[in-house]
Amino acid sequence: MNGVAAGHISELPERSGRVFRMGSLELALFKLSDGTVKAVENLCPHKRGKLSEGIVCDHHVYCPLHDWKIDLHDGLVQAPDQGCVNTYQVEVDGNGNVIVYVKDAAESA
Amino acid sequence: MKKKLVMIGNGMAGVSFVEQLLKLSPNRYDISIIGAEPHPNYNRIMLSSVLAGDASMNDIVLNDWDWYRDNGITLLAGHEAVGVDAERRTVSTKTGETLAYDELVFATGSLPFMLPIPGADKEGVIAFRDIKDCETMMEAAKHYRKAIVIGGGLLGLEAARGLLNLGMEVGVVHNGPCLMNRQLDETASRMLQAELEGQGMKFLLAKQSASITGEARVTGLTFKDGTHEEADLIVMAIGIRPNAQLASAGGVLVNDGIVVNDYMETSIPNVYAVGECVEHRGVAYGLVAPLYEQGAVLAKRLAGVESDGYHGSVLSTKLKVSGVNVFSAGRYTDEPGTKALRVQDELDGIYKKVVFENGRVVGAVLFGDTSDSSKLFSAIRSGKDYTGKEKEVLFGPSGGAGGKEPAGDADLVAAMSGDEIVCGCNGVTKDTLLEAIAEKGCVSVPELKACTKASAGCGGCKPLVEAILTTTLGADQVAAVKEGICGCTTLSRDEVVGAIQQMRLTTTKEVMHVLEWKHPEGCSKCRPALNYYLGMAFPEEHEDEQESRFVNERNHANIQKDGTYSVVPRIYGGVTTPEDLKRIAIVAEKYQVPLVKFTGGQRIDLLGVKKEDLPGMWKDLDMPSGYAYGKSLRTVKTCVGNTFCRFGTQDAIKMGVDLEKKFERLNTPHKVKLAVSGCPRNCAEATIKDLGVVAIDGGWELYVGGNGGTRVRAAELLTKVKTEEEVLLWTGAYLQYYRETANYMERTSEWSVRVGLDTIKKALEKQEDRDALNARIDQTLKLTKDPWKQIIESDELRSAFEALTATGSSEAAAQADVK
Numbered sequence: 001m002n003g004v005a006a007g008h009i010s011e012l013p014e015r016s017g018r019v020f021r022m023g024s025l026e027l028a029l030f031k032l033s034d035g036t037v038k039a040v041e042n043l044c045p046h047k048r049g050k051l052s053e054g055i056v057c058d059h060h061v062y063c064p065l066h067d068w069k070i071d072l073h074d075g076l077v078q079a080p081d082q083g084c085v086n087t088y089q090v091e092v093d094g095n096g097n098v099i100v101y102v103k104d105a106a107e108s109a
Numbered sequence: 110m111k112k113k114l115v116m117i118g119n120g121m122a123g124v125s126f127v128e129q130l131l132k133l134s135p136n137r138y139d140i141s142i143i144g145a146e147p148h149p150n151y152n153r154i155m156l157s158s159v160l161a162g163d164a165s166m167n168d169i170v171l172n173d174w175d176w177y178r179d180n181g182i183t184l185l186a187g188h189e190a191v192g193v194d195a196e197r198r199t200v201s202t203k204t205g206e207t208l209a210y211d212e213l214v215f216a217t218g219s220l221p222f223m224l225p226i227p228g229a230d231k232e233g234v235i236a237f238r239d240i241k242d243c244e245t246m247m248e249a250a251k252h253y254r255k256a257i258v259i260g261g262g263l264l265g266l267e268a269a270r271g272l273l274n275l276g277m278e279v280g281v282v283h284n285g286p287c288l289m290n291r292q293l294d295e296t297a298s299r300m301l302q303a304e305l306e307g308q309g310m311k312f313l314l315a316k317q318s319a320s321i322t323g324e325a326r327v328t329g330l331t332f333k334d335g336t337h338e339e340a341d342l343i344v345m346a347i348g349i350r351p352n353a354q355l356a357s358a359g360g361v362l363v364n365d366g367i368v369v370n371d372y373m374e375t376s377i378p379n380v381y382a383v384g385e386c387v388e389h390r391g392v393a394y395g396l397v398a399p400l401y402e403q404g405a406v407l408a409k410r411l412a413g414v415e416s417d418g419y420h421g422s423v424l425s426t427k428l429k430v431s432g433v434n435v436f437s438a439g440r441y442t443d444e445p446g447t448k449a450l451r452v453q454d455e456l457d458g459i460y461k462k463v464v465f466e467n468g469r470v471v472g473a474v475l476f477g478d479t480s481d482s483s484k485l486f487s488a489i490r491s492g493k494d495y496t497g498k499e500k501e502v503l504f505g506p507s508g509g510a511g512g513k514e515p516a517g518d519a520d521l522v523a524a525m526s527g528d529e530i531v532c533g534c535n536g537v538t539k540d541t542l543l544e545a546i547a548e549k550g551c552v553s554v555p556e557l558k559a560c561t562k563a564s565a566g567c568g569g570c571k572p573l574v575e576a577i578l579t580t581t582l583g584a585d586q587v588a589a590v591k592e593g594i595c596g597c598t599t600l601s602r603d604e605v606v607g608a609i610q611q612m613r614l615t616t617t618k619e620v621m622h623v624l625e626w627k628h629p630e631g632c633s634k635c636r637p638a639l640n641y642y643l644g645m646a647f648p649e650e651h652e653d654e655q656e657s658r659f660v661n662e663r664n665h666a667n668i669q670k671d672g673t674y675s676v677v678p679r680i681y682g683g684v685t686t687p688e689d690l691k692r693i694a695i696v697a698e699k700y701q702v703p704l705v706k707f708t709g710g711q712r713i714d715l716l717g718v719k720k721e722d723l724p725g726m727w728k729d730l731d732m733p734s735g736y737a738y739g740k741s742l743r744t745v746k747t748c749v750g751n752t753f754c755r756f757g758t759q760d761a762i763k764m765g766v767d768l769e770k771k772f773e774r775l776n777t778p779h780k781v782k783l784a785v786s787g788c789p790r791n792c793a794e795a796t797i798k799d800l801g802v803v804a805i806d807g808g809w810e811l812y813v814g815g816n817g818g819t820r821v822r823a824a825e826l827l828t829k830v831k832t833e834e835e836v837l838l839w840t841g842a843y844l845q846y847y848r849e850t851a852n853y854m855e856r857t858s859e860w861s862v863r864v865g866l867d868t869i870k871k872a873l874e875k876q877e878d879r880d881a882l883n884a885r886i887d888q889t890l891k892l893t894k895d896p897w898k899q900i901i902e903s904d905e906l907r908s909a910f911e912a913l914t915a916t917g918s919s920e921a922a923a924q925a926d927v928k
Contacts, residue, residue: 007913015630015656016663019720019912029913033630050672053660055633062633064660064668069633079173 002102009096012037017052017061025102027088028052030072032059037090038072039100045083111139114411115200115210117190117355119144121153121397122384123216124172125536126404131180133412140182141208143200146239147187149174153239154397154534160243160271162819171535171562193359195377212379212411215356215367219349219385219395224259228321234343237268246344250275253341257281257330259318261288263426265346269310272344274820280311280338282318282330292426292437296453297460297476304433304458313338351386351393366393371418373407383407390421398422401536402528425486427479427533433458436482439472439489440464447471450499461503468496483531483573487524521573522580531577532570537563539577546581553587554578555599594852595634597626602852606642615643615650617657637662638853641740644776645848648889661738664910665896666723669716674723676702676715677737678730679773682747682765682785683711689732696729710744710782712737724907727897734897736774740854743782745769746794750787750804759804761787764833768802771837772844774893775886778851778860781844796824799857800843802836805829809836813843813869814861822858825866827873842879845886846872 006020012031019042020027028042028051038059042052049065056062059072069078075087089101116123119142127140144150150172158164177184185202192201193213200208221236223229233253235245246268249256254277258269261283269279281288287298288305302312317333321343329339351366362368362376366388373381373389384400387393394400399422409416425438441464443449452461459477463470463485470488475481481503488495488502495502525531527540545551545560554575558564564571578587593599600608605624614620617639621631631639640657661667666674678693693713697705703717712735718726727734736743745768748754750761765785775781784795785802795801797817801824803810808831815824827843830836846869851860861869873879900906 004915007916011908011913013656013909016909018909020914021912022915026912047670048672050668053664053668055636055659056656057630057632057636058628065670067633079175081167082174 003091003099004102006098006100009037009092009098012098015056017054017056019050019052020100022102027100028061029090029098029100030056030061032056032072037092037098039088039090040070040072040075041086041088043085044068044070045077045085046081051085112137112211113209114138114140114212114214115208116140116142116214116216117193117200118142118214118216118218118384118386119146119150119184119186120216120218120384121150121171121536122218122400122404123214124150125401126214126216126383126407127182128172129405129408130411133408133414137412138212140180141185142177142182143185143188143190143202143208145187145189146241148240149177149184149186151240152534156237156240156243157267157271159240160246160268161274166240190355193355193361193380195360195380198379210379212381214407215353215361215375215380215382215386216384217352217355217382217386220352221345222348222350223345224318224347226318226320228323228327229345231321231323231327232325233323233327233341234321234345237264237344237346238349242344243271246272246342247275249342250277254278255280255340256342256344257338257340258344258346259330260346260348261285261312261314262291262346262348263289264348265344266305266310268344268346269305270308272342273309276819276821277342278311279309280313280340282313282316282332282338284315284317286315288312288314289435293435293476294441294462294474296451296462297435297437297474300458300460300476301433301435349385349395351388353386356380356382356386364388364391371406371420372410372416373403373419374410381407381410389419392421394422394424396424396426397533397536398425398530401530404536423486423490425482425489427482434475434477434479436475436479436485437473438482438486439470440466441472441474448499450503452503463499463502465495465499468494468499470495470502480572483529484521484524487526487529490526490529491524519580522577531573532561532563532565534570535562535565537561542574542577543581546578552578552582594638595632597621597628597631597635598624600624602638602642605639606646609642609646613647613650615647616652617643617654641776641778641853645889648892662740664720664723665734665738665900666718667738671717673717673719675737676718676723676726676730677708677712677735678732679735679769680712680732681769682745682762684747684762684766685713692730692732696726699729700726708737708744710737711746712744720910721912724897724900724910728901733773733895740777740779741781742769742772742775742777743780746782746784746798748785748787748792750785754787756790757787757804758806759787759809761785761793761802761804764802764804764809764836765793767833767837768840772840772890774895775844775848775890777844777848778853779856781847781857783840797821798824800824800840802840807831809833811836811839811843814857814866816856816858818856820858822862825861827866827870838879838883839873841886842873842882843869845882848886848889849882 012018014031017028017030020029026042027039030038042050044051044063046068047065049063051061053064054061060069062069068081075085077083091099149170152169152171155169189203190200191203198210221238235242256272256277257280258265259282261281269281272279287295288302319333320331321327322329327343329337331337353363353367356367357363367382367386368388369375369382373383375382383403402422403419406419427436447464447466450463462474464472469492473485525539528538531537531539541561549560551557551560564574594602620639636657640654643651655663666676697715700722702715706714708714745765747761747765751757752762781799783800784793784798786793786795787804795803796812797815801812808829810829811827812824813827816822847857
């Protein structure tokens with residue numbers, strides 16, 4: 001697990017997604033209305049939609065392509081669709097820096 | 110240890126049986142279900158709605174994945190059972206799994222019957238049975254024009270209606286002279302045929318298919334009489350046969366279907382069968398209601414509850430064929446010894462026939478108006494003697510056709526037996542509804558729907574569910590709950606908008622809080638809708654919520670399937686200049702745009718643009734946004750008009766440019782497309798637009814509510830005016846009235862059908878009303894700004910288009926790069 005500084009909390013608009021790229025890895029970062037930041041792989045398991053562009057409601061994001069609903073807590077696709085996206089742990093430090101914990105190299109490939 | 114119950118088949122009959130079993134005896138079995146389709150249990154009856162585009166796959170799911178999980182059922186979806194060993198009591202699947210059972214249930218359903226004629230194996234020849242067939246048809250409609258449906262029964266007509274909606278030309282081939290001859294008598298059949306012909310279906314009756322022509326793909330159908338019809342797609346919908354092969358191979362006695370006794374037991378101990386795969390007393394049923402009755406009996410048998418078994422079903426069909434209500438039951442053809450009571454009303458397209466034998470109702474057919482169906486069906490089942498008062502069956506106790514008092518809801522409900530099925534789609538009986546009302550406290554139709562699934566299918570039984578509720582509780586106890594704008598609320602569009610206006614609510618958060626939304630931040634359906642309604646009601650006070658807009662409206666470009674975008678600059682009226690064209694060409698080269706294309710609305714589309722490049726491209730283009738992505742005025746298409754054309758009567762180009770300049774950037778409930786034609790030849794296709802202007806000598810005609818999309822609809826004449834100024838004022842009033850009264854996501858074509866052209870005309874009739882509407886639209890229009898320019902000029906807005914990259918821990922970034 002590597003902690004990577006992805007940017008400052010002020011760069012994340014509330015209830016909107018922001019793309020974070022690191023090498024071949026592309027994540028979608030979301031600041032929820034309670035201030036917490038969530039990170040998931042920016043790829044809907046259905047037709048590879050960019051989740052970063054979805055509408056955020058509470059702790060769910062709706063994929064912009066076909067409206068699949070994904071829980072940002074655990075990455076699980078909500079019924080009646082099914083599937084899962086990778087989630088990444090995120091912390092915001094005392095200075096407002098957003099730290100994303102990417103998994104080991106082999107996993108994130 | 111729990112006994113192992115394995116069911117082969119994951120369809121409506123089987124899963125309904127499991128539901129009933131779980132109710133009777135929740136913990137008796139470890140249940141595994143093997144289903145060949147990769148879906149949870151869905152409503153096969155609703156497939157035609159999916160095909161027609163009225164429902165999505167999700168809408169027709171009856172038991173979602175959670176249901177299986179919550180009830181501890183192991184579902185092997187997408188697995189095919191390939192062998193049954195009754196000695197060892199095991200089932201094996203194609204993927205190599207072996208399941209041991211104590212009790213085995215066959216619910217394998219039926220297979221479509223395919224005509225064994227030469228060429229039936231060609232590409233483009235399919236059945237209409239499952240989701241996959243639906244998908245094949247939808248795909249075919251994109252590439253081909255002509256479809257033939259073989260089979261003029263219920264299934265065939267539904268397939269035909271769906272293909273018609275998909276924009277294909279459809280011919281229906283039927284071997285007999287009358288459509289739906291198994292459910293309708295000749296009179297009703299002819300009425301149905303006339304109605305469907307009016308909808309654009311073609312019929313080839315009394316035709317025997319001989320062979321299918323074509324190389325790899327079908328090109329046509331040849332009949333036994335030597336005639337030939339061209340076709341790019343052939344759908345066989347002639348019938349079904351029980352799917353009993355696996356049972357037969359496993360040693361179970363199979364005749365036409367899997368033979369069962371009155372307790373749904375097969376010839377082998379511990380092996381049962383239910384549904385369309387079954388043959389009971391020589392009959393295999395293909396309708397839903399009998400399957401539920403069988404499921405109920407089998408559930409009791411396996412729960413160890415006594416029952417007097419299944420004794421066969423009196424068949425009734427109640428359905429909606431292409432918008433026409435049809436019902437039939439029992440023996441409805443005239444036979445020796447029977448007398449029929451007929452009512453035929455050609456004005457309203459209604460036909461009723463009740464057949465009596467010795468004073469008892471033995472059959473009935475209803476066409477157009479099926480409100481008497483429950484009463485007639487229970488009369489058939491009860492065998493009540495109506496001698497001397499036969500006419501009461503249709504006209505109520507006062508007798509003759511004159512002073513008729515239709516039987517009240519109370520009588521109707523009272524006449525139903527408890528086990529009678531109210532909701533045919535989901536197999537809900539009257540008793541189930543009464544129990545939900547008494548024990549679960551349901552006081553509204555939506556509550557009953559949530560509790561029992563009654564009326565959750567085609568919705569045809571809704572009036573009856575309501576009648577049962579009203580009769581049981583009394584009219585004053587029934588809560589009138591309307592279906593809300595989405596799952597977050599029970600409030601309708603009008604109630605939500607009314608509350609916004611009365612309470613002066615100005616943010617979506619406020620609306621959801623005050624109106625007690627079920628989900629604190631709404632869903633992807635209500636958030637954009639509320640944002641629109643708020644902006645419509647309070648253009649000045651409401652601050653547009655970017656986070657409540659769909660991606661395209663937030664990024665001011667159309668997202669494509671690969672996550673790139675398309676850019677369409679504004680080209681007023683479709684009139685451009687060499688300078689603009691050069692600039693567009695330079696920009697397209699600079700950003701290596703993979704595809705440049707003209708749109709249907711006379712614009713230039715630059716496709717395949719990366720999100721990060723959007724602001725730069727907009728800056729270099731130096732043109733306003735064409736709003737090709739928005740619920741907004743899209744384009745005003747024009748013809749050349751009298752500028753160059755020798756037929757032109759008016760300056761169509763100027764009219765179009767003026768309209769586009771005035772109404773661009775306007776937020777509307779759905780996209781709005783305009784067109785102006787310079788003469789009645791109508792080269793700009795103005796009569797399939799949301800608003801079309803057609804020049805005539807000395808004036809203009811305004812057409813409204815047209816559509817050239819999924820469901821083509823010709824626009825209707827709103828008014829004729831003399832001057833260009835009047836065209837702008839009428840358009841302003843019309844658009845504002847649409848903005849204020851339409852549901853979000855409702856095109857003008859749907860809206861004008863819903864509210865009626867007369868209502869629209871009346872609202873715009875008076876000068877003062879039009880002035881007031883124009884004042885309101887002008888107030889909104891003056892607040893709009895070009896979004897591309899706004900984004901270019903604001904660092905903060907522009908930053909949202911850029912991706913974040915790692916700012917710390919560079920070695921991690923390097924690692925990720927290496928892979």
